[in-house]
Amino acid sequence: MDNGLPCSLLIASDGLDSALARMLEIIRVPETTVEVVSDSGEGAQKCGQIFGSVCAKMGNGAWTVEIIPAEIQPPPRTPAGGSGNRIRFGTEEITNWGDAANLVVAFNEQVLLGRIELDALAHDAIVLLENMWKTHADETIQKEWEGGLEKIRAAGYYKIVEVPMEEECLKIVDDARRGKNMFALGLLTCIYDRDVELVKAQIAHQFRKKGKDIYERNVELMELGYKWASKNLDFRIDVPTVRSDVPKVVMNGNEAIGMGAIAAGMQLCAMYPITPATSASHYLGEAYDKFGGVVHQAEDEIAAVGVAIGASYAGKVAFTITSGPGLSLKQEFIGLAVMLEVPLVVVDVQRGGPSTGLPTKAEQSDLMAAMFGQHGDAPHVVMAPATIEECFHIMVTARRIAETFRTTVIVLSDANLATGVQPFPRPKLDTRWLQTPLNLTPWPENKPPYDWDEQTGLSQRVIPGQPGGEFAATGLSHTSWSKVAYDPESHQQGCQMRSRKLAVLQQALQPPEIYGVDSGDLPVVGSGSPKGTIEEVVDRALAEYGDLLLVGWGSTKGAIEEAVDRARAEGLSVSSIHLSFLSPLPPGLEMIFCRFDRVMTVEINYSDEPDDPYISEENRRYSQLAFLLRAQTLVDVDCWSRVPGQPLRPGEILNAVRQRLRTGVMV
Amino acid sequence: MTHYGQSLLGCGMIDDRHFEMEDYQGTIARWCPGCGDHSILTAMQRLLEEEQLKPENTVFVSGIGCSSRFPHYMKTYGFHGLHGRALPVATGIKLERPELHLFVAMGDGDCCSIGASHWLHATRYNMDMLAVLLDNNMYGLTKGQTSPTTPQKFPSNTQPSGTYLRALNPISATLGVTNASFVAQTAEWIPPHLFETLKVAYRHKGFSFVRILQRCPVYTASIFEEAVRDPDLIELLIHDDGVWVKDLDQIYGHTFYHDPRDLNTARALAEPSDRLRLGIFYRNEDVPVYEEIRRLPSYTADERVRTLNQELDRYAV
Numbered sequence: 001m002d003n004g005l006p007c008s009l010l011i012a013s014d015g016l017d018s019a020l021a022r023m024l025e026i027i028r029v030p031e032t033t034v035e036v037v038s039d040s041g042e043g044a045q046k047c048g049q050i051f052g053s054v055c056a057k058m059g060n061g062a063w064t065v066e067i068i069p070a071e072i073q074p075p076p077r078t079p080a081g082g083s084g085n086r087i088r089f090g091t092e093e094i095t096n097w098g099d100a101a102n103l104v105v106a107f108n109e110q111v112l113l114g115r116i117e118l119d120a121l122a123h124d125a126i127v128l129l130e131n132m133w134k135t136h137a138d139e140t141i142q143k144e145w146e147g148g149l150e151k152i153r154a155a156g157y158y159k160i161v162e163v164p165m166e167e168e169c170l171k172i173v174d175d176a177r178r179g180k181n182m183f184a185l186g187l188l189t190c191i192y193d194r195d196v197e198l199v200k201a202q203i204a205h206q207f208r209k210k211g212k213d214i215y216e217r218n219v220e221l222m223e224l225g226y227k228w229a230s231k232n233l234d235f236r237i238d239v240p241t242v243r244s245d246v247p248k249v250v251m252n253g254n255e256a257i258g259m260g261a262i263a264a265g266m267q268l269c270a271m272y273p274i275t276p277a278t279s280a281s282h283y284l285g286e287a288y289d290k291f292g293g294v295v296h297q298a299e300d301e302i303a304a305v306g307v308a309i310g311a312s313y314a315g316k317v318a319f320t321i322t323s324g325p326g327l328s329l330k331q332e333f334i335g336l337a338v339m340l341e342v343p344l345v346v347v348d349v350q351r352g353g354p355s356t357g358l359p360t361k362a363e364q365s366d367l368m369a370a371m372f373g374q375h376g377d378a379p380h381v382v383m384a385p386a387t388i389e390e391c392f393h394i395m396v397t398a399r400r401i402a403e404t405f406r407t408t409v410i411v412l413s414d415a416n417l418a419t420g421v422q423p424f425p426r427p428k429l430d431t432r433w434l435q436t437p438l439n440l441t442p443w444p445e446n447k448p449p450y451d452w453d454e455q456t457g458l459s460q461r462v463i464p465g466q467p468g469g470e471f472a473a474t475g476l477s478h479t480s481w482s483k484v485a486y487d488p489e490s491h492q493q494g495c496q497m498r499s500r501k502l503a504v505l506q507q508a509l510q511p512p513e514i515y516g517v518d519s520g521d522l523p524v525v526g527s528g529s530p531k532g533t534i535e536e537v538v539d540r541a542l543a544e545y546g547d548l549l550l551v552g553w554g555s556t557k558g559a560i561e562e563a564v565d566r567a568r569a570e571g572l573s574v575s576s577i578h579l580s581f582l583s584p585l586p587p588g589l590e591m592i593f594c595r596f597d598r599v600m601t602v603e604i605n606y607s608d609e610p611d612d613p614y615i616s617e618e619n620r621r622y623s624q625l626a627f628l629l630r631a632q633t634l635v636d637v638d639c640w641s642r643v644p645g646q647p648l649r650p651g652e653i654l655n656a657v658r659q660r661l662r663t664g665v666m667v
Numbered sequence: 668m669t670h671y672g673q674s675l676l677g678c679g680m681i682d683d684r685h686f687e688m689e690d691y692q693g694t695i696a697r698w699c700p701g702c703g704d705h706s707i708l709t710a711m712q713r714l715l716e717e718e719q720l721k722p723e724n725t726v727f728v729s730g731i732g733c734s735s736r737f738p739h740y741m742k743t744y745g746f747h748g749l750h751g752r753a754l755p756v757a758t759g760i761k762l763e764r765p766e767l768h769l770f771v772a773m774g775d776g777d778c779c780s781i782g783a784s785h786w787l788h789a790t791r792y793n794m795d796m797l798a799v800l801l802d803n804n805m806y807g808l809t810k811g812q813t814s815p816t817t818p819q820k821f822p823s824n825t826q827p828s829g830t831y832l833r834a835l836n837p838i839s840a841t842l843g844v845t846n847a848s849f850v851a852q853t854a855e856w857i858p859p860h861l862f863e864t865l866k867v868a869y870r871h872k873g874f875s876f877v878r879i880l881q882r883c884p885v886y887t888a889s890i891f892e893e894a895v896r897d898p899d900l901i902e903l904l905i906h907d908d909g910v911w912v913k914d915l916d917q918i919y920g921h922t923f924y925h926d927p928r929d930l931n932t933a934r935a936l937a938e939p940s941d942r943l944r945l946g947i948f949y950r951n952e953d954v955p956v957y958e959e960i961r962r963l964p965s966y967t968a969d970e971r972v973r974t975l976n977q978e979l980d981r982y983a984v
Contacts, residue, residue, distance in 0.1 A: 056984055057984045059984070205981070247983065247984070248983070248984035249979050249982040249983050249984060250982055250984050251982045255982075259975070259978065259979070262971070262975055262978075263975055265968075265971075267763075268759070268762060268763060270759065287978060288963075289963065290974050290978070291966060291971050291974060291975070292963040292964055292965045292966045292971075293963070294762060294961050294963065296758075296759075296762060296961070298755065298758075298788075299784055299785065299787075299788035300784060302752060302755065303752075303754075303755035303758070303784075303785055303788070304755075305755075306748075306749075306752045306754075306755025306756050306758070306759065306785075307755050307756070307758050307759035307762065308759060309748075309756060309759060310728075310746070310755065310756035310757060310758060310759020310760040310761075310762075310763075311759035311760065311762055311763040312759075313746060313756070313759070313760060314726075314759065314760040314763045314764040314767070315763065315764065316763045318759065318763070332749055333749060333752065336748055336749055340746075340748075423984050426979055426983065427979070429972045429975055429976060429979075430972075431968040431969060431972050434968040434971060434972070464723065464724065464725075464726050464744040464760070464764065464767055465723055465724055465764070465767070466723055467721070467722075467723040468723070469723065469744075470722050470723060470742055470743050470744050470745075471744065471745065472693065472727075472738040472739045472741070472744075472745030472746070472747055473745065473746050473747065473748075474738075474739065474745075474747040475731075475747060475748060475749065476747070483694070484739065
């Protein structure tokens with residue numbers, strides 16, 4: 001026990017000769033990254049999901065990311081067809097998927113090569129590799145194996161362990177393709193000394209729609225993997241857990257959005273199937289029955305938003321969930337909702353674009369489309385959750401803003417958050433988040449349906465069923481009485497009133513919190529209500545001027561902040577802010593920017609690099625948030641952005657920081 | 668003008684308001700003089716009066732086009748939305764507020780062209796609403812372009828040498844959709860038939876689709892001219908369960924006794940013939956309505972929070 005070997009491991013090792021037990025190398029690390037990767041259909045994702053949830057439930061910080069090919073059944077044994085999961089977990093909170101995997105379980109050498117090509121493995125990673133291909137009846141496959149292993153060995157100093165997964169699984173099942181994932185789960189359970197009962201419970205949850213025999217066979221396979229690992233592997237990895245008194249829940253971003261919608265009292269989700277948004281509606285389709293809600297699968301994306309608007313017009317706040325191509329299709333209706341001042345929540349789980357683009361991969365390139373995709377002037381709110389936890393709470397905020405301001409709120413999530421799993425403090429629910437019963441009291445005489453407050457543009461919502469409130473909502477330019485009006489004054493006033501609401505919301509927002517500041521003892525901007533003017537608050541938070549401020553939005557927060565931590569550890573003067581509101585932008589930005597020599601956004605969308613061919617100061621296309629910030633603040637905001645079809649890694653952000661600070665290349 | 672006592676309503680007292688036709692009249696209609704839409708508007712206001720629908724519980728949804736100005740001219744709730752997209756909005760309203768009386772007014776461009784997929788699916792959803800297709804065989808508001816229902820060879824601004832394709836038949840099309848539950852055709856120039864058809868359609872529980880042949884004095888006056896002048900070109904579909912107007916057969920001698928439950932005959936009757944057929948082609952009261960299929964028990968806020976807490980338990984670390 002003095003080597004830190006957890007008890008359960010010793011019990012599980014029962015029967016091993018003591019010599020082997022003594023030879024066990026226990027690697028204790030504060031955090032580690034594991035990947036499980038297989039051909040599609042072999043279930044590596046389920047294995048990874050269960051393992052990630054177990055880690056979180058045991059008290060580790062965790063962040064998981066799905067590795068997804070675009071096709072349901074891509075050709076087997078191809079580098080691009082790999083499907084699986086990355087799980088980064090540690091003693092402390094984990095906020096992003098990290099840089100490279102320390103251990104990989106691969107079901108064939110080709111999918112492993114795919115990961116190596118993407119630079120996903122640490123140079124000293126441990127590789128557990130299915131070796132059935134070595135002696136495969138098909139000589140071509142044998143040759144592929146030999147060639148593949150050569151490449152793998154040349155690519156890094158990996159510790160390669162061949163695992164006879166097929167052979168082992170065939171002891172229990174006829175088709176090992178349907179069993180290896182649970183065998184792999186058993187390997188990981190043993191290596192990381194996971195709580196076996198918890199693993200079993202999670203298997204039961206994952207296969208809750210299947211029969212008991214499926215559960216039992218899966219447990220058997222998991223135990224088989226566990227046994228194999230305890231006999232044959234001479235190392236274990238220990239990632240200590242910390243007890244926390246804060247109750248936590250663990251789920252993926254789309255589940256969090258679905259649950260957040262329920263918590264926000266939204267009882268209608270109108271949608272049309274699209275990746276990667278759809279799984280939120282899968283969750284709701286199952287859960288809504290218990291809450292009296294409906295997932296309406298419409299005939300198309302346009303109808304889906306139309307149904308949501310109809311329901312909201314009728315007095316509820318409905319939402320629609322989509323991804324990029326669907327957002328494009330919904331734009332005309334979103335403009336109508338803004339014009340009619342019907343509260344509406346649109347969730348866009350972003351994927352790579354343009355066009356069909358990268359359907360299963362993360363990108364942040366819908367910001368401009370979300371903000372300006374409607375024709376005419378259609379001011380509305382755009383928000384972005386940065387974590388799984390925020391995916392939950394943003395739905396409550398979105399509904400509240402949509403209703404209070406009679407406007408559209410577009411929530412920009414992305415594929416990274418949608419399928420990523422992270423534990424977070426259990427939300428404390430509040431019945432006030434839910435909608436009160438419809439108010440059908442008579443509408444006062446002589447009160448127009450758009451009873452705009454001249455100062456704020458705000459007005460009370462009138463809904464069908466209220467006697468005396470009858471009016472025809474119209475997408476035509478209209479007066480406060482909703483009368484069609486083409487005269488200059490009416491159109492000017494309508495545009496002004498709809499726009500004014502954003503300014504009112506902006507004034508209610510807090511300046512963003514600054515991450516990584518030199519003045520450790522000073523309050524961080526944004527925590528609690530600011531005392532004094534925004535300038536005074538910024539003054540207090542930033543004692544000294546910094547060299548570089550990173551600005552991000554959405555799912556990149558964890559990676560950016562980790563890069564800031566690492567840069568600061570190297571002595572670089574780097575801080576970051578992360579924006580939840582993109583429209584309106586929060587107050588204080590220009591003031592904060594002016595405290596830094598340089599400001600640079602970090603985003604997953606395309607931008608020209610300053611030293612690219614043909615690129616000049618005049619024609620450089622900036623990343624989307626940078627474009628907005630330059631326009632809004634008149635500060636010379638730089639950007640560093642990539643479109644890798646995957647989340648950004650803290651290491652590459654750090655490299656960009658070092659490079660920018662070293663070369664000083666700023667436009 | 669009928670008045671209601673606000674305080675009385677608030678106290679849950681009996682609502683004894685009686686509505687006259689003018690109680691349903693919104694702003695003055697701005698359609699062209701001689702436009703068939705005027706007569707449809709009047710018939711609709713008469714229907715609301717006859718049914719004594721509460722204005723506040725009545726919603727007219729429309730798309731874009733001449734006919735889609737309809738909600739502005741009704742003194743009820745109205746939703747004048749996007750071209751072709753009236754039906755999705757109506758679907759959303761009905762899903763959340765099934766108690767509202769819902770009417771949808773669409774033109775032929777709206778319903779049969781840009782919004783055709785919604786028409787097909789709304790038929791399949793079979794939600795309880797009255798959808799009227801104000802079919803003037805032409806795009807009017809955009810000034811005379813061929814629509815899907817423009818007769819072949821009829822010239823338009825986009826097809827000046829004559830419309831190339833045969834016209835789409837909205838009755839056959841609707842009858843071909845699974846779950847079609849009410850399909851009728853009438854003409855605005857025969858107000859009693861128009862009114863009776865709307866009334867029967869309104870009383871049908873489900874998606875009532877009524878195509879109203881409608882003259883456009885500017886662009887398609889000639890299309891219906893002969894049928895307006897010559898009753899011999901009209902054939903009334905009659906049945907005890909159909910539309911019956913007293914003495915109408917005195918003018919329109921051609922009648923056909925058609926049982927609206929007979930789908931096959933309905934489909935045959937929908938095919939083009941020498942005469943315009945008016946009446947109920949098909950009616951089936953047994954098709955389930957979507958808002959009832961999807962209706963769920965309602966839960967209080969406390970109940971929902973309790974259930975959500977149980978849900979969170981499943982995800983607890």
